[in-house]
Amino acid sequence: MRASRLLGLVGGLIACLAAGLAPAPARETAATPGRPSRIVSLNLCADELVLRLADREQVAAVTYLASDPRGSTVAAEAAGVPVTRGLSEEIVALKPDLVVAGAFTTRTTVGLLKRIGFPPLELGVPADFDGVRAQIRQVAAAVGQPxxxxxxxxxxxxxxxxVVPAARPLRVLVLRPNAFTVSPGSLGDAIIRAAGLVNVAAEIGRDRTGSVPLEAAALAEADLVVLDDSATGTPSLADALLHHPILEQLRAQGRTLAIPNRFWTCPGPQVAQVVARLAAAARERAR
Structure with missing residues (x-):
């Protein structure tokens, strides 16, 4: 079956289901005019903002990622909240009155929701703190909790x-699983600069997030190498590089800093903690 025909059939099925897309009868806790009562979020960053800003009774579902403490900063808040994997039929069946999606995830579902006349609120990826502030306020307004x-x-x-910025601009390289780094012009780059530091990834010549060859990381002579300390519980090839002898030597020299990726993956107040930890480590290193 051709992909276009299959998509058309799926879209037709969703359209049929959408006949009942009108919000379910409101509960007492969701009777405030202009405040959605059945919110569904479709990516982790949307989950984090929705769970922090909306009343628990307003949230119909979040993604399965929200309750995983390895990557989520709202695992406790997500406990007991229904979850989805972002499938169109799951979303329609929940009869949401607000769907919050990311710009790069669940695109098929987002496309189908638009086709049936129910466009979700799509969140971009902030590149700086002003973008973080704007996105927080955007979601807060959408959930009726400005x-x-x-x-x-x-x-x-x-x-x-x-935050007390570093006294001198030490050079920092972020290495995540699979050797992904923080690209210049990203929120992670803004976090590094707010701590008074220099993002070595910019010197390597990358203009977007990408994988850093270990040789380049070694030759960059960064003052600090920031590694993820989120324990996966099981060995993985993605994490294997972070235990390479070169990095073990840097650890022995006190030139590494462990910060969980979950603290600076999504916009929110937790990114200030990353700035503070980077600045404190740089001040200690500069002594």
Whole structure:
């Protein structure tokens, strides 16, 4: 069967299901005008903002990733919340009145929702702190909790304001599983610069997130190499490089810093913690 025909059949099925897409009868806790009562989020970063900003009773479902503490900063908040894998039929069956999606995930589902006249709120990827603030406020307004968005932005700003930047611009290289790094012009790059440091990935000549050859990492002579410390519980090829003898030698020299990737994967007040930890490690290294 041709892919276009299959997509058309699936779209037709979803359209049929969508006849009942009108919101389910509101519960007492969701009776506030203009405040959605059945929110579904379709990617991890959407999960984190929705779970932090909306009332628990407003959330109909999040992704299965939200409850995994290895990658999520809201695992506790996600406990007991229904989950989906972002399939169109799952979403329609939940009869949401707000769907929050990411710009690069569940694109088939997003496309089908648009085709049946139910476009989701699509979140971009902030490249700086202004973008983080704007996205927090965007989601807060969408879930009908603007005051919580303002409070979250204030928490972020307080965290950033308390950071004492490094006295001198030490050079930092981030190495994640599979040797992915932080690209120049990204939120991770803004985090590094806010700590008063220099992103070595920019010197290597990368203009987007990509894999860094271990030889390049070794020759870059970074003052600090930031590694993920999120224990997976099982060995993996993606993590194997992070235990290479070269990096073990850097650990022995006190030139590595472990920060869980989950703290700076998505926009939120937790990114201020990364800035603070980078700055503190740089000050210690500079002594």
């Amino acid at each position: 005051q919580r968005g303002d409070a979250m932005v204030a928490e972020l700003d307080a965290g950033l304001g308390s």
